[in-house]
Amino acid sequence: xxxxxxxxxxxxxxxxxxxxxxxxxxxxxxxxxxxxxxxxxxxxxxxxxxxxxxxxxxxxxxxxxxxxxxxxxxxxxxxxxxxxxxxxxxxxxxxxxxxxxxxxxxxxxxxxxxxxxxxxxxxxxxxxxxxxxxxxxxxxxxxxxxxxxxxxxx
Numbered sequence: 001x002x003x004x005x006x007x008x009x010x011x012x013x014x015x016x017x018x019x020x021x022x023x024x025x026x027x028x029x030x031x032x033x034x035x036x037x038x039x040x041x042x043x044x045x046x047x048x049x050x051x052x053x054x055x056x057x058x059x060x061x062x063x064x065x066x067x068x069x070x071x072x073x074x075x076x077x078x079x080x081x082x083x084x085x086x087x088x089x090x091x092x093x094x095x096x097x098x099x100x101x102x103x104x105x106x107x108x109x110x111x112x113x114x115x116x117x118x119x120x121x122x123x124x125x126x127x128x129x130x131x132x133x134x135x136x137x138x139x140x141x142x143x144x145x146x147x148x149x150x151x152x153x154x
Contacts, residue, residue: 003057009037010055013045072097076105080112118142 001009013032021027025046032042049055072095079091088106092099106112120142 007055007057010045010049010057013042014049014055017046017049072101073105073109076102077110077112080106080110 013028016031017023017025017028021031025043028046029039029042033039045055075095076091079086079094088099088102092102095102121139123139
């Protein structure tokens with residue numbers, strides 16, 4: 001489950017605890033266990049609520065991303081989606097930023113994978129027919145996978 005889903009579930013648990021169960025933790029836990037949730041998860045949410053009186057999770061530690069970095073990320077995304085053949089080197093040169101930064105943003109933040117062209121043997125005349133059985137199978141498989149240009153996938 002994602003962070004937002006977990007926070008939403010915590011709000012549901014606290015709402016049930018306060019309004020339906022009237023502060024009774026045991027009946028709240030039983031209700032959500034019947035729903036298919038783990039007993040420890042529900043009890044930890046209740047414990048955290050009783051200690052802090054908050055349902056939201058603590059903020060994620062670390063330095064927050066700057067607005068400039070978000071703009072750069074958007075520029076990289078548009079360059080990579082417009083021109084599928086653009087390499088990290090070309091994008092870095094256009095934006096005047098390091099290649100490692102472009103690569104990190106491309107892979108980690110945007111989740112774009114580049115696929116490169118695979119080479120397959122080119123048979124002439126009756127070579128394909130004469131090829132050994134196993135080799136023919138590999139050849140046909142690589143022919144199907146061969147791409148004429150690199151593609152970006154999300």
